[in-house]
Amino acid sequence: MQTLFISGKNWTLSLAELTEYFKARAIEFKIDYFSTEFFALTFPTPLNPSVIDDLGGTIKIAEAKGTLPSETVKEAFLNKNKPAQKQVAQTIIQSAALEGMKKASDKLLFGISVYTSDNNLKTVGGRIQRYVGSAIKDELAAQGKKSSFMGTSQDRSEAQLSHVEVLKKKLVENQAEVLLCIGKTQTWIANTIAVHNPFEFQKRDIYKPNQRAIFGMPPRLARMMVNLSGCTSQKTLLDSFCGVGTILQEALLEGAMVVGVDVNSWCVKAATENLEWVAREYNLSEADFRVVxxxxxxxAEKVGLESVDCMVSEPDLGPALREVPTGPYAQKIITKLEPLFFGFIEEAYRVLRFKGRLVLVTPYIRTRSHEAVTMPIEDKIKEVGFKRIYVFSDDLFSEEAPNHGKLMGSGSLVEMDERHKIGREIHILQK
Ligand SMILES: C[S@@+](CC[C@H](N)C(=O)[O-])C[C@H]1O[C@@H](n2cnc3c(N)ncnc32)[C@H](O)[C@@H]1O
Structure with missing residues (x-):
């Protein structure tokens, strides 16, 4: 059966993270479907739901329990066709999605979430949710089971329970959240088997002893980048612009040996204290880290030639801007930073082991004329000997996957943060 992944805001980055995470662990998979909201993947053996704790870009993981044509869903709820509505409800009720709920001992609370990239269907999400909710309630009642249905409030634009609601109401434990993932031609009926725990990431963001508001990277993004580097517990990861150690702490939680370097002595102390804190908070008795x-x-002199397997770094991305810059000003920022990036790419190649990976963030500056000014690293990476990794390749997709050509050419991934005018361009380079 298929497994569904509800992605974070940056779905391309989320999908890239998933593929690199599974590849690094030799977990076989095929991508059967992808959209801006969710992905359907097939695994030859069931996936351990706890992988969600290792991922920064996945909100929910669900097990598919049945399918129905998306045309039927559209006919039912866009054209308000009664027989089609009944057919949708019947398919859901007869699927295995209710099995767990039927076994629950007490009065049960259950929920429905609807995921779709189709804007028309989004507008009727609440209607779908209420109709399916009431059909499930009736079915459970017919089986002698009392239940109540948890909807989403009318003011919410999406008919989706948040990960916090699912966690707080223990819907995963009771297999009591049904997802309707409406794709272009097929709709999946699924049960949530894991949800992202935002409190853990928040804890690592705001409760670590040392923080730096402007330069800090969100732990979720740091975790995605660690996963893009192919980092696993057998590997050594280096961040040579480590700041307060956000990337290092995420790699430490994956069980990697981590090394941090920063030119600023306050950062060295701050990152060390943060890593000590993570090791204590998460009982990592074998935690192996050093910051210099x-x-x-x-x-190379500091950490040794060919001494690390993975590098993940965000060097200086330029000044904090109040306004969207003009093209010439954006270019000036890039030109000023070029020597730092070019020098770094050379040094990174020297310290990486053969086939080691560098995940590098470069500035991505949108200008007033809506152009993107970026760091021109292409010639430098070739000159040094790095090979660019294209995350998405043909072999990852099953035959029925929709047109994935548009994903294939993208050599880098872009992440814009609402708080900053300068975005991040993420490159994966291999020695
Ligand atoms: C954008 S911050 C990295 C933030 C980090 N990811 C975090 O979450 O804290 C860049 C860091 O690189 C360090 N840095 C700047 N130039 C450097 C250099 N030439 N060598 C080593 N570190 C440098 C700065 O001190 C700063 O802490």
């Missing part, structure tokens, strides 16, 4: 002060121009 140094300039990246002498990286």
């Amino acid at each position: 002060q140094g300039d990246v121009s002498r990286l």
Whole structure:
């Protein structure tokens, strides 16, 4: 059966993270469907739901329990066709999606969430939710089971329970959240088997001893980048612009040996204290980390030639801007930073082991004329000997997957953060 993944806001980055995470662990999979909201993947053996704790870009994981044509769903709820509505409800009720709920001992609370990229269907999400909810309630009652249905409030634009609601109401434990993932031609009926725990990421973001508001990277993004580097528990990961150690702490939680370098002595102390805190909070008795002060121009001298398997770094991305810059100003920012990035790419190649990966963030500046000014690293990476990794390749997709050509050419991934005018361009390079 298929497994569904509800993605975070940046769905391309979420899908890239998933593929690199599974590849690094030799977990076989095929992508059967992808959209801006969710992905359907097939695994030869069942996936352990706890993988969600390792992922920064997945909100929910669900097990498919049945399918129906999306045309029927559209006919039922866009054209308000009664027989089609009945057919949708019948298919859901007869699917295995209610099995767990039927076994629950007490009065049961259940929920429905609707995921679709189709804007028309989004507008009737609440209607779908209420109709299916009432059909499930009736079915459970017919089986002698009392239940109540948890809807989403009318003011919410999407008919979806948040991960916090699912966690708080223990819907995963009771297999009591039904997802309707409406794709272009097929709709999946699924049960949530894991949800992202935002409190853990929040804890690592705001409760770690040392923080830096402007330069700090959100732990969720740091985790996605660690996963893009192919980092696993057998590997050594280096962040040579480690700041307060956000990337390092995520890699430590994956069981990797981590090394941090920063030119700023306060950062070295702050990152060390943060890593000690993570090791204590998460009982990582074998935690292996060190943070040293140094300039990246002498990286090989500091950490040793060919000594690390993965590098994940966000060097300086330029000044904090109040306004969207003009093209010439954006170019000036890039030109000023070029020597730092070019020098770093050379040093990174020297410290990486053969086939080691560098996940590098470069500035992505949108200008007033809606152009993107970026760091021109292509010639440098070729000159140094790095190979660019294209995450999405033909072999990852099953034959029935929709047109995936549009994903294939993208050599980098872009992440815009609402708080900043300068976005991040994420590159994966291999020695
Ligand atoms: C954008 S911040 C990294 C933030 C980090 N990811 C975090 O979450 O805290 C860049 C860091 O690179 C360090 N840095 C800047 N130039 C450097 C250099 N030449 N060598 C080493 N570190 C440098 C700065 O001190 C700063 O802490």
